[in-house]
Amino acid sequence: MEHLIQLFEPHVNDGICLAFSGGVDSSLVLAAACQAVSRINPARPVLAVTFETRLHPQGDTEEARALAQSLGARHLTIPVDEFSDTRILSNPKNRCYLCKSLLFRSLLQAGRDAGYTWFCEGSNLDDTKVYRPGLQAVREAGVHSPLIEGGLTKNDVRRLAAEAGLKTASKPSTPCMATRLPYDTPFDYELLSRIHQGEDWLRNLGFYNVRLRFHAPILRIEIDKADFNRFMDQHEAITRAMKDLGFLYITLDLEGFRSGSMDI
Structure with missing residues (x-):
């Protein structure tokens, strides 16, 4: 955990803005970032951004807001309609790339409008070993993935989250609802x-x-x-x-x- 916290310390004064789903991965990232902020500049709280979309399970926004605030972060909710990009409607094999591109454009805009310039998200090392076209969009947007940079797997994340007392430590993953349909099946x-x-x-x-x-x-x-x-x-x-x-x-x-x- 200390190594993860130290990854954030050089960026505290830039303003750390996190794509925050409220799941275990992004919760651990947020907890570490908030601890870095508390050491360096408590007046520069992390901005945790939660997307409300049509393809992600609903109902977790209030939990995400409560957790973010309990850790000392600012919380912002952004509504995003993925179907505004007509390419996504056909559910192509690069759907995740198209969606992430849309979401992270919104993240960058919201963060910059609030004065934040260092952006991150919660992908872990296991995500690099399977088909995750959305990671390309993350890299293109200049968004950092601290769990990947720190070499943390999903098991590492759950262990550290439990040690940190995060209630999300045992929370099951709730990925995009698009993963329930075969590719090329229109939504x-x-x-x-x-x-x-x-x-x-x-x-x-x-x-x-x-x-x-x-x-x-x-x-x-x-x-x-x-x-x-x-x-x-x-x-x-x-x-x-x-x-x-x-x-x-x-x-x-x-x-x-x-x-x-x-x-x-």
């Missing part, structure tokens, strides 16, 4: 909303990692393999709930939950 916001409702329903049953991937007309459910027996004990209720949301064929993926399965 249907009503469909994405139903998928989001289904995931929330399963999480409320106590399942930790949950993804509903939709390959029309099949709904492929990914959960941790350790939860398979409990899932089957409740499969009738789960099937009924998914069908009530309008899905026709309900399947359990025998490979279990894995991030980025649509990229295979």
Whole structure:
């Protein structure tokens, strides 16, 4: 953690502006940045920017604001409509690059308007080992990734977040809802909303990692393999709930939950 804090210290007086989702990665970045600020110049608080978009799970904004403020940061919410870029609507293979380009243009504008000139985000080292075209947009925008620069994996992040007492340490990842559809499947916001409702329903049953991937007309459910027996004990209720949301064929993926399965 000390190494991570020191990465921020030279940039405190420039004004540190962070793309802050409220997840474990960006929470650890924010905590470290705020500690650097407290040492160097407490009058120059970190600006934590949370995007409200159509492709990201809703409902976490207030939690993000509360966490940012508890750590001593300023918090700003920016509404961004990804569908304003018509290229994104068709869900191409470089969709993540297009989205991140749009989001980080908004981040840079908001930060500069507030007098901040050093920008960062929460990608970790594991993100460099899988298909993450959005990282290209991060680099092109001149935005830093302190967790990557510090060589921190997701496991490192969760460990350090727990040691720092961050309540997000055990929070499951909630990536962009676009990852629930195959590439080149045009976006249907009503469909994405139903998928989001289904995931929330399963999480409320106590399942930790949950993804509903939709390959029309099949709904492929990914959960941790350790939860398979409990899932089957409740499969009738789960099937009924998914069908009530309008899905026709309900399947359990025998490979279990894995991030980025649509990229295979």
